[in-house]
Amino acid sequence: MAIPQNPDARFHIEVIKLLLQVATSDDRVTREEIDHIIDTARGFSVPLTELSLLTRCLQEGKPLPPPNVGLLRDNPKDVMDAVHTLVSRDGEVHEAEIEMMRQIRELLGIAP
Template identity: 75%
Template sequence: MAAPLPPEGQFHIEVIKLLLQVATSDDRVTREEIDAIIETARGFSVPLTELSALTRCLHEGQPLPPPNLSVLRQDPKAVLDAVHALVIGDGHLDESEIAMIRQIRELLGMAP
């Protein structure tokens, strides 16, 4: 049985879950988005088992697990920095991504 993750590790996993939600918000996931998410996960030292389980949902067309907003509210600026990096990283800013950013700000309790 795997040891429980420290709070910072759980926060990073929740950020990755959110990034996957953002990447799929426009009903298409680009190679650039996947690469950016994997790079972020590596930078956060997200365990490979966790990352594999999350990306398997994409490959198999399963619903993505929702991120834990109470965990994400611990550092909303870091969350938004990761989201912004993802949405501008592929060079395409879709209306659904803009709407998703607004919604994320609201859910995290941040002013518009």
Template identity: 80%
Template sequence: MAAPLPPESQFHIEVIKLLLQVATSDDRVTREEIDSIIDTARGFSVPLTELSALTRCLQEGLPLPPPNLGVLREDPKAVLDAVHALIAGDGHVHESEIEMARQIRELLGVAP
């Protein structure tokens, strides 16, 4: 059995889960979005096994695991920074992505 992940690693995994939800909110995932998520995961040192499991969901059309909002509320600014970077990264901001960012702020308890 694998050792439990440290809290910081668990936080980073939850951010990646959330970013995958954001990327799929407009019913299409661009190469730029995937590259951005992978770059963020690498920067966070997300374990490859975790990243592979999450990206396999995308590849196989499986439901994405929901992020743990309790964990994400530990650092809402870092979460929102990652979300905004992803949304702006492909140069195409869709209404669904703006709405998703608004909902995330609400769920994290951050005032607009």
């Protein structure tokens, strides 16, 4: 995967990677979640090539690339806002999603 030079673009790609991890945390990905991730990626102006590579992993059942937590720590509030929005998107919050949010907060250094 080519990494864009723009720091905001790199951050946004890492957020999308994280959102894909969150969407798959409950072992089912809803249409609402996928639509939200795609809309978020478009809003972030994530290059189509990057988004295609990520969604292809999902479609083919391949492991998703892990997000760069170091980059995500640059703006933990925006990261958690994106995660909360995704988790609530399908109207159901599963135990696995709650656990994933706890782990993300921990990785980002956010106090409970």
